[in-house]
Amino acid sequence: SQTIHQWPATLVQPVGSPLSLECTVEGTSNPNLYWYRQAAGRGLQLLFYSVGIGQISSEVPQNLSASRPQDRQFILSSKKLLLSDSGFYLCAWSGIGAGEAFFGQGTRLTVV
Amino acid sequence: ELKVEQNPLFLSMQEGKNYTIYCNYSTTSDRLYWYRQDPGKSLESLFVLLSNGAVKQEGRLMASLDTKARLSTLHITAAVHDLSATYFCGSGGGADGLTFGKGTHLIIQP
Structure with missing residues (x-):
């Protein structure tokens, strides 16, 4: 069966980190x-969203970037966090041609 | 641009009552998804509706899809406290991902 892992579960980071x-x-x-x-x-x-290794599409302009270095690995990054980056970040996957998305447990990010 | 609108956004109801959450989407799609989110938790898939007239039921929840009206409903029968959660509908899917409504925050009081 398929599983999705996301970490960390919670994160508190200073602005600019x-x-x-x-x-x-x-x-x-x-x-x-x-x-x-x-x-x-x-x-x-x-x-x-990403349909394959190295293929990243961005929906909104922002302070964040994403990368997919391996087929089943997805990374969300920022060089310098802003207060407005605080939120609950969820990773999800779906199968090819399928619409149903399955979500990871989420990361609660607080920028202070 | 695909838009998904849910209503109501907030619903407080008593146990034992029936109610319906509505989900309208703006473009033609044959796929509609319902998710549940408990406070502080991730999203859990509830129903997948893939064609016009599709109806799915699980316990006290029943979801339906009318692609001609671009409308999906989530009906709650004889609500119980354990159903308190936020419910999201999503449309689209595939490589572009799902577009979600703003969610319906449901509180069921004894």
Whole structure:
């Protein structure tokens, strides 16, 4: 069966510090991968999606970047965090041609 | 641009009552997804609706899809406290990912 791992679960970082969140998927090959953000009390915003190694599409301009160095690994990064980067970050995957997305446990990021 | 609108965004109801959450989407799609989110937790897939007229049921929850009206509903029957959560509908999918509504925050009071 497929599983998705996301870490860390919580993170408190000062403004201006770098960020690296990692997500890995097991039990499937060539998944579509996604990073979503959920601001406090708000809906889900798609940040990045990837259909393959090295292929990243960005939905919104922002202070963040994403990379996919391996088939089942997806990384969310920032060189310098802003207060507005605080939120709940969710990694998700879906199969090729399928729409249903399966989510990791999320990372709660607080920028102070 | 695909837009997904849910209503209501907030719902407080008593146990034993019935209610419906509505999800409208702006472009033609044959796929609609419902998720549940508990406070501080991730999203859990509830229902996958893949065609017009699709109906799925799990316990006290039933979801349906009308692609002609671009409408999906999530019906709650005889609500119980354990169903308190935020419910999201999402449309689209595939490589571009899902577009979600803002979520319906459901509180079920004894």
